[in-house]
Amino acid sequence: MSAVVFARHAMTPAERLRDAGWVAFVGLILGIPLVGLTTVDVGGRLGVETRFGLLAAAIAAVFAGRLLLRWAIDQARNRKQERDRASTATAADRAHGAQRVVNVLGWVALGASIALPIVFSDNRYVVDTATTVLIYVMLGWGLNVVVGLAGLLDLGYVAFYAVGAYSYALLSTQFGWSFWEALPVSGAMAATFGILLGYPILRLRGDYLAIVTLGFGEIIRIILVNWTEFSNGPNGISSIPRPSFFGLEFTRSAPEGSQTFAGFFGLEFSPMHRLIFLYYLILVLALLTHAFVSRLRKLPVGRAWEALREDEIACQAMGMNTTNIKLSAFAIGAMLGGFAGVFFAARQGFISPESFTFTESAIILAIVVLGGMGSQMGVVLAATLLVLIPEFGRNFAEYRMLLFGLAMVLIMVWRPGGLLSHREPTVRLNALDKAASTKEATR
Amino acid sequence: MAYALQQLINGLTLGAMYGLIAIGYTMVYGIIGMINFAHGDIFMVSAFIAVTAFTILAAADVTSIPLALTFVLIVSIFFTSAYGWAVERTAYRPLRGSTRLAPLISAIGMSIFLQNSVQLTQGARVKPIPPVLEGGIVLWDAPGFTVQIGWSQMLIIVTTVILMTAFTWMITQTPFGRQQRACEQDRTMASLLGVNVDRTISFTFMLGAALAAVAGVMVTVYYGVVDFFIGFLAGIKAFTAAVLGGIGSLPGAMLGGLLIGLIESFWAAYLWAEYKDVATFGILCLVLMLRPSGLLGRPEVEKV
Numbered sequence: 001m002s003a004v005v006f007a008r009h010a011m012t013p014a015e016r017l018r019d020a021g022w023v024a025f026v027g028l029i030l031g032i033p034l035v036g037l038t039t040v041d042v043g044g045r046l047g048v049e050t051r052f053g054l055l056a057a058a059i060a061a062v063f064a065g066r067l068l069l070r071w072a073i074d075q076a077r078n079r080k081q082e083r084d085r086a087s088t089a090t091a092a093d094r095a096h097g098a099q100r101v102v103n104v105l106g107w108v109a110l111g112a113s114i115a116l117p118i119v120f121s122d123n124r125y126v127v128d129t130a131t132t133v134l135i136y137v138m139l140g141w142g143l144n145v146v147v148g149l150a151g152l153l154d155l156g157y158v159a160f161y162a163v164g165a166y167s168y169a170l171l172s173t174q175f176g177w178s179f180w181e182a183l184p185v186s187g188a189m190a191a192t193f194g195i196l197l198g199y200p201i202l203r204l205r206g207d208y209l210a211i212v213t214l215g216f217g218e219i220i221r222i223i224l225v226n227w228t229e230f231s232n233g234p235n236g237i238s239s240i241p242r243p244s245f246f247g248l249e250f251t252r253s254a255p256e257g258s259q260t261f262a263g264f265f266g267l268e269f270s271p272m273h274r275l276i277f278l279y280y281l282i283l284v285l286a287l288l289t290h291a292f293v294s295r296l297r298k299l300p301v302g303r304a305w306e307a308l309r310e311d312e313i314a315c316q317a318m319g320m321n322t323t324n325i326k327l328s329a330f331a332i333g334a335m336l337g338g339f340a341g342v343f344f345a346a347r348q349g350f351i352s353p354e355s356f357t358f359t360e361s362a363i364i365l366a367i368v369v370l371g372g373m374g375s376q377m378g379v380v381l382a383a384t385l386l387v388l389i390p391e392f393g394r395n396f397a398e399y400r401m402l403l404f405g406l407a408m409v410l411i412m413v414w415r416p417g418g419l420l421s422h423r424e425p426t427v428r429l430n431a432l433d434k435a436a437s438t439k440e441a442t443r
Numbered sequence: 444m445a446y447a448l449q450q451l452i453n454g455l456t457l458g459a460m461y462g463l464i465a466i467g468y469t470m471v472y473g474i475i476g477m478i479n480f481a482h483g484d485i486f487m488v489s490a491f492i493a494v495t496a497f498t499i500l501a502a503a504d505v506t507s508i509p510l511a512l513t514f515v516l517i518v519s520i521f522f523t524s525a526y527g528w529a530v531e532r533t534a535y536r537p538l539r540g541s542t543r544l545a546p547l548i549s550a551i552g553m554s555i556f557l558q559n560s561v562q563l564t565q566g567a568r569v570k571p572i573p574p575v576l577e578g579g580i581v582l583w584d585a586p587g588f589t590v591q592i593g594w595s596q597m598l599i600i601v602t603t604v605i606l607m608t609a610f611t612w613m614i615t616q617t618p619f620g621r622q623q624r625a626c627e628q629d630r631t632m633a634s635l636l637g638v639n640v641d642r643t644i645s646f647t648f649m650l651g652a653a654l655a656a657v658a659g660v661m662v663t664v665y666y667g668v669v670d671f672f673i674g675f676l677a678g679i680k681a682f683t684a685a686v687l688g689g690i691g692s693l694p695g696a697m698l699g700g701l702l703i704g705l706i707e708s709f710w711a712a713y714l715w716a717e718y719k720d721v722a723t724f725g726i727l728c729l730v731l732m733l734r735p736s737g738l739l740g741r742p743e744v745e746k747v
Contacts, residue, residue, distance in 0.1 A: 026525070029522070029525045030522075030525055030526060030529055033488075033491070033492045033518075034488070034491070034560065034564045035564050037495050038495070038564060038565055039494055039495055039570055040566075046494070046570060047498065047502065048498050048499050200732050201728070201731070203732075203735045204731055204735050206543070207472070208686060208690070208737075210478065210547075211478075211683060211686045211727070212724075212727065214679065215683065215723075215724030215727055215728065218720060219720075219721050219724050219725070222717075222718065222720055222721050223721065226715075226717045226718060358675070358679075359555070362555075365548065365551075366548050366551060366552070369544045369545065370548065373542070398562075399559075399563070401558075401559045402555075402556060402560055402563060404555060405553065405554070405555030405556030405559060406552070407552070408548060408555065409533070409549045409552040409556065412534075412538060412545050412546075412548050413533075413534070413537045413549060416537075416538050416541035416542065416545040417542065417545075
């Protein structure tokens with residue numbers, strides 16, 4: 001059986017049929033208890049209902065799908081082999097070419113994101129979705145510092161997002177702070193939490209680290225749910241003030257002593273103004289994050305992160321202070337998450353612990369890993385994909401999370417290194433670089 | 444005193460279930476070094492299978508409880524192992540040899556997928572089944588409080604003990620156990636010596652799923668209700684238990700499970716019930732700060 005499934009060569013039609021038959025058989029076994037049978041409420045008690053028609057249809061679909069998939073894989077493999085034989089380009093050349101494409105793509109994406117609200121200036125849905133994408137891009141870039149650069153697996157990143165969001169919500173509703181006053185304070189707050197979490201677990205590695213960060217995320221959420229006097233519990237905090245444009249409010253009528261945005265610029269009031277402003281706000285925040293992280297990567301601390309990711313023992317042997325390196329990664333990652341949280345709270349106007357579940361952490365981590373760890377453009381690509389898949393799925397709403405999970409598995413299996421795999425060090429010694437590429441060429 | 448004794452019994456029951464699930468995590472971690480995030484959902488699938496099986500039996504008018512339990516256990520173990528096998532085959536095997544994070548993400552995706560497919564096919568509502576095992580033995584009729592051990596609690600504890608014994612025997616004495624331990628130590632070397640690594644890993648996943656299936660049936664019997672979301676929390680708790688005991692160590696997983704169960708029930712009984720998960724994770728952090736590789740885990744020796 002494994003010979004059939006594992007065939008490295010192109011399959012004959014008979015083999016394909018047998019392979020698809022085997023997959024359909026497995027599907028049948030898996031399908032019987034969940035698809036073929038279900039329990040329904042019959043007069044207050046459970047009764048069993050059979051759905052063998054549905055099961056048969058599902059199995060037929062699996063059979064056909066597997067046949068097609070197998071055929072497509074073989075076709076793709078043949079084409080790739082022919083291309084490989086025909087072209088003389090080395091792996092290094094191809095990697096350089098890919099890098100150029102990615103760079104161009106980055107500029108195109110930037111142009112598109114600036115132009116988007118102008119083109120879709122009266123399409124609320126598009127601007128809203130694009131804002132969501134940008135929040136995830138920013139979160140992804142923040143987590144990328146911790147996971148992609150420093151190589152510390154963080155499964156509780158959403159905790160810092162929550163800290164940022166709640167800091168702003170409480171500061172603004174309780175003490176009347178404005179968005180711009182609260183932003184740095186909330187970021188600092190999140191960074192403090194990052195250090196608080198980071199300090200006790202410095203000695204932990206890999207998966208021990210993962211579970212403690214996961215636990216930390218859950219602890220924050222449980223406290224937010226249960227400490228009602230502080231966070232208003234599961235009801236959340238509502239009527240959080242929206243950010244203003246240098247003191248100009250995005251409302252129909254201004255409060256006393258100030259002006260509205262529309263009034264000041266002599267425009268007709270439109271609720272779209274605020275959405276577009278929010279969009280540009282997160283775009284600027286995200287771009288600042290990008291610039292900040294890209295700079296950091298070239299500074300000693302950024303190089304230290306990458307060194308730590310590659311080999312911790314070597315770092316220690318070189319006399320680097322791993323404690324500070326790890327803490328700085330946690331703190332900066334947390335701060336960026338905090339900023340995103342502040343924006344989230346300001347945009348929604350309402351937050352509750354429900355927005356900060358483990359699933360959210362998992363989605364952010366998935367964005368980083370699917371994008372290709374350490375790759376900034378990869379994060380953009382993955383964030384767009386992961387936000388849009390459920391959006392497209394809205395037409396068949398129940399299936400959207402199913403598709404989402406399936407897509408995560410399939411993308412990972414298809415490209416284990418991420419969509420844009422880029423694990424090269426940011427800085428390279430020139431001589432070594434040349435030596436490496438000649439070695440590639442002669443191979 | 445009586446109250447504390449009752450909490451001890453409840454805690455042991457809970458801990459036994461966590462331990463059963465934790466073994467699935469720890470075995471998989473031991474052999475391929477990944478966190479199988481979908482394991483909690485495999486457990487949830489098994490609970491649903493158990494509900495369906497119990498309902499079928501009720502419709503067929505089977506009244507003998509031992510017969511019913513055996514039937515449900517066998518059915519549930521069979522199908523759940525198939526799920527464990529399929530998950531490994533589709534989501535993890537293609538990623539063997541890639542980065543450490545790739546299978547983790549695909550496991551998270553699998554977990555979301557399983558949760559939603561159960562929600563879609565079986566419905567989002569809570570499924571109650573009529574009580575299977577009622578009553579129990581009164582251990583101590585103290586004034587004002589009666590300490591009681593329910594039949595279902597007894598069933599859970601006894602089954603767990605039996606399974607643990609059988610399992611330890613299998614890992615230490617049988618050829619499969621030897622192959623499994625060999626793969627755990629060095630997969631390349633094991634394959635050179637003629638161990639079928641892929642098959643051993645598949646079998647490990649099926650075993651883990653089978654133990655989760657037993658836990659799923661027990662939960663169904665004990666609580667009588669099942670919904671598609673139980674896998675998440677149970678999975679996280681069980682994983683915490685595995686880490687607490689030292690991930691990769693089988694006795695550690697059981698010990699961790701018992702500890703988590705006891706902490707949870709005592710904390711909920713005497714302190715604040717709503718913060719019991721905080722206590723679990725807090726104690727995990729404390730233990731890991733003092734012993735970074737868990738209670739019974741061997742510290743990893745790193746070589747350059």
